[in-house]
Amino acid sequence: MEAADLFGLLVIGFAAGMLGGLVGVGGGVLFVPGLVLFLGVSQLEAEGTSLLAMVLVAIVGAARQSGYGNLRLRDGLIVGILSPIGVGAGTVLANNLPERTLELSFAALQLYFAYGLARRALRSPDPSEAPNG
Amino acid sequence: MSARLVRLGLIATLAGVFSGLFGIGGGSIIVPLLILWMGYGEREATGTSLAAIAVIAALAAAAHALYGNVDPVAAALIGIPAVGGVLAGTSLQQRIPERAVSAVFAVLLVASAIALVLL
Numbered sequence: 001m002e003a004a005d006l007f008g009l010l011v012i013g014f015a016a017g018m019l020g021g022l023v024g025v026g027g028g029v030l031f032v033p034g035l036v037l038f039l040g041v042s043q044l045e046a047e048g049t050s051l052l053a054m055v056l057v058a059i060v061g062a063a064r065q066s067g068y069g070n071l072r073l074r075d076g077l078i079v080g081i082l083s084p085i086g087v088g089a090g091t092v093l094a095n096n097l098p099e100r101t102l103e104l105s106f107a108a109l110q111l112y113f114a115y116g117l118a119r120r121a122l123r124s125p126d127p128s129e130a131p132n133g
Numbered sequence: 134m135s136a137r138l139v140r141l142g143l144i145a146t147l148a149g150v151f152s153g154l155f156g157i158g159g160g161s162i163i164v165p166l167l168i169l170w171m172g173y174g175e176r177e178a179t180g181t182s183l184a185a186i187a188v189i190a191a192l193a194a195a196a197h198a199l200y201g202n203v204d205p206v207a208a209a210l211i212g213i214p215a216v217g218g219v220l221a222g223t224s225l226q227q228r229i230p231e232r233a234v235s236a237v238f239a240v241l242l243v244a245s246a247i248a249l250v251l252l
Contacts, residue, residue, distance in 0.1 A: 006210070009210050009211050009214065010214045011214075012211065013210070013211040013212065013213070013214030013215040013218065014214045014215065014217055014218040014221075015218060016211070016215050016218060017214065017215030017216060017217060017218020017219035017220075017221070017222060018218040018219070018221055018222040018225075019218075019222065020160075020183070020215070020218070020219050020222060021179075021218065021219040021220065021221065021222020021223035021224070021225070021226060022179075022222040022223075022225060022226050022234065022237065023160070023164065023179060023234060023237060023238050023241065024160050024163070024164045024178060024179025024180065024181075024182035024183055025158060025160030025161055025164070025182070025186070026157075026158030026159075026160050026183075026186045026190055027158075027215055027218075027219075028157055028158050028190075029157065029245075031211055031215070034211055035207055035211060039207050039210070041204065041207060044202050045202045045203075045204060047197065047202070048194060048197030048198065048200075048202030048203040048204075049202070049203055049204045049207045049208045049211075050208075050211075051158075051190045051191075051193045051194035051197060051203070052190075052194045052198075052203050052205065052208040052212070053208040053209075053211050053212030053215060054158050054186060054187075054190040054194075055187055055190045055191045055194060056208070056212040056213075056215070056216060057183075057212065057215045057216060057218075057219045058158075058183045058184070058186040058187035058190060059183075059187045060216050060219050060220065061180070061183040061219040061222075061223055062180060062181075062183040062184040062187060064219070064220060064223040064224075065176065065179065065180025065181075065183065065223055066180065068176070068180070068223070068227055070174075070176040070177045070179070070180035070181075071177070071180040071181055071183075071184060072173075072177060072180075072181045073181075073184055075141055075167075075171075075181050076180075076181040076182070076183070076184025076185045076188075077184060077185070077188060078138070078141045078142075078145065079141055079144055079145040079148065079163060079181075079185035079188075080145070080184065080185040080186070080187065080188025080189050080192075081145075081188060082141070082142050082145035082146065082149075083145045083146070083148050083149035083152070083159065083185070083188070083189045083192070084149060084192060085142075085145065085146050085149060086145060086146035086147060086148060086149020086150040086151075086152070086153065087149040087150070087152065087153040087193075088149075088153075089146060089149070089150050090149060090150035090151065090152075090153030090154045091153055093150065093154065094153070094154055102154055103249050103250070104249075104250065106151055106154070106155060106246075106249060107245075107246040107247075107249040107250050108246075109147075109151075109162075110161065110242040110243070110245055110246040110249075111242070111243065111246050113161075113162075113165035113166075113169070113238075113239075113242050114238075114239040114240075114242035114243045114246070115239075116165065116168075116169045117165055117168065117169070117235040117236070117238050117239040117242070118235070118236065118239040120168070120169075120232065120235050121232045121233070121235040121236040121239065122236075
């Protein structure tokens with residue numbers, strides 16, 4: 001491995017973790033292209049490897065947020081443990097619907113979420129900025 | 134079964150569906166829904182999302198490992214700098230207004246939706 005590739009992994013890994021800490025995602029959106037680009041692994045292997053890296057990031061991030069009083073562990077574990085139901089449903093959908101339909105559905109869901117969050121950010125008062133909470 | 138548990142189950146199912154389909158961890162589904170459906174504050178939503186992702190990613194990584202698609206050395210090479218990043222990111226998050234997290238998230242979601250439609 002070249003020094004430049006190692007540096008690339010360092011930068012993209014740090015950026016993925018930073019994003020994860022700021023907005024609560026696992027960082028896979030940066031891990032996967034980073035692994036393909038700098039280590040030359042296949043897309044499939046990058047996805048599997050990215051998931052392992054995400055476990056590390058998510059545990060450290062959740063523990064840190066717990067220290068700040070921002071973790072509802074029970075709810076988080078319930079969502080995690082029940083998610084395989086959705087994975088099963090997703091596999092059925094993937095085998096029965098055109099890929100384009102799935103992509104467009106996901107894009108529509110993301111736009112709906114963006115609308116809700118943007119409305120909240122623009123309109124509702126921010127409790128963290130109010131004096132004495 | 135409480136309405137609350139049903140909502141958590143729905144969030145889990147949606148996160149699972151799209152993580153299975155698009156190889157994501159589910160955070161982009163979990164964080165908005167904890168805020169919009171469960172009345173979570175932004176910081177609580179991101180912290181709780183990370184706990185859920187730890188479980189989801191561990192299950193999915195185990196499944197990938199069965200097929201030999203997990204490289205632990207590569208995971209460490211990118212994951213260890215990411216641990217530094219997540220410590221910096223969570224620390225920074227405590228210093229910005231909560232609503233700014235919603236605003237950043239909305240922008241990322243729009244960018245992702247555009248990429249899905251166009252690419």
